[in-house]
Amino acid sequence: MSDEGPVREHYAREGVAARVLTALRAVKGQDVPITPDTLAPIDHFHGKGAVATEELATLLQPRAGDHVLDIGCGIGGPARWMASKYGCRVTGVDLTPGFCEAACELNRLCGLADRVEILHGSALSLPVPDESFDRAYSQAVLMNISDKRGVFREALRVLRPGGLLALSFVGAGPVGEPYYPLPWAATLATNFLATPDETRSDLLAAGFHIVSLRDTSAEVAAALAPVLRQLETEGLLPLGEHVVTGEGAKEWRINAMRSLRDRRTSMIDALARKPA
Ligand SMILES: C[S@@+](CC[C@H](N)C(=O)[O-])C[C@H]1O[C@@H](n2cnc3c(N)ncnc32)[C@H](O)[C@@H]1O
Numbered sequence: 001m002s003d004e005g006p007v008r009e010h011y012a013r014e015g016v017a018a019r020v021l022t023a024l025r026a027v028k029g030q031d032v033p034i035t036p037d038t039l040a041p042i043d044h045f046h047g048k049g050a051v052a053t054e055e056l057a058t059l060l061q062p063r064a065g066d067h068v069l070d071i072g073c074g075i076g077g078p079a080r081w082m083a084s085k086y087g088c089r090v091t092g093v094d095l096t097p098g099f100c101e102a103a104c105e106l107n108r109l110c111g112l113a114d115r116v117e118i119l120h121g122s123a124l125s126l127p128v129p130d131e132s133f134d135r136a137y138s139q140a141v142l143m144n145i146s147d148k149r150g151v152f153r154e155a156l157r158v159l160r161p162g163g164l165l166a167l168s169f170v171g172a173g174p175v176g177e178p179y180y181p182l183p184w185a186a187t188l189a190t191n192f193l194a195t196p197d198e199t200r201s202d203l204l205a206a207g208f209h210i211v212s213l214r215d216t217s218a219e220v221a222a223a224l225a226p227v228l229r230q231l232e233t234e235g236l237l238p239l240g241e242h243v244v245t246g247e248g249a250k251e252w253r254i255n256a257m258r259s260l261r262d263r264r265t266s267m268i269d270a271l272a273r274k275p276a
Helices: 004-011 016-028 036-043 049-060 077-086 097-109 148-158 196-206 217-234 249-261
Strands: 067-071 089-094 116-120 133-139 159-172 209-215 265-273
Touching (some): 016 036, 016 097, 036 049, 049 265, 067 077, 067 148, 077 097, 089 097, 097 116, 133 148, 159 196, 196 209, 217 265
Parallel strands (some): 067 089, 067 133, 089 116
Antiparallel strands (some): 209 265
16 A cells, blocks of 8 residues: 555646646747747756756766756656756656656757656555666655655665765755645645654665755745745746645645744755765
8 A cells, every 4th residue: 555546646647748848939939949048937846946956966076977866857847957967867757647647748859868767656665676777866756655665675676786866856955734725635645744853864774874854944945935925926937846836835835935934834855975
């Protein structure tokens, strides 16, 4: 048994790539090149967008030629971004079939299909061989999975000795339940938030050595304060994750930012190493 059925239903969408392209061309013109940069306002499918992916990459430091795993890759924005900026090869795994289809189509249009591979599957049973990756990351995914230790065990299995795992996700806050609905969970049925301490013990129990683990709530809340004000007063920008998820995204995003501001959630990032 797992949380996966309701999570898959929460994210299920049809025709995602076509919607992304229609929205992008409506704003940037019919001849807009389809690249990781032009897609970036839409395809980094989490609160802080491409900036958060850049911060995660700074933590992970992928090297040219590395084989990197993206656990819960969404529609592939972060994977294409890492491959194009760092010259690595990325395999993305995601639970939601419509997102995997969209990711494959956008990889092809970006000319990255030979460097970014997408597999449909679960973080708890990764469809990849043992010790096949140099580095792995997971961004804005762990909130949907109760068995975080299981995810970390799978990451440990597929990393080579000495391999690195970088994480960025929403954690539990000290004050109480967040405001629902949220972008990743309409109700608490698909929301599984861990504290930094729980994350630390799950990583250690899975067999990782922790290089760093930080509660970044205060800095992320400060960075998002103007975005929250803009959403509350002016609404959604023409390009954003609502192109994928629909207009409900405005309420979801406001709830996510208010929950962080009011300490009902936290932001956690971590870097862990598989022992050599
Ligand atoms: C908020 S999106 C983030 C997508 C991507 N990481 C990004 O930053 O653009 C969360 C993603 O996690 C995926 N997901 C949730 N639970 C999963 C699981 N057990 N295994 C694999 N993917 C999962 C969802 O399908 C969704 O694409």
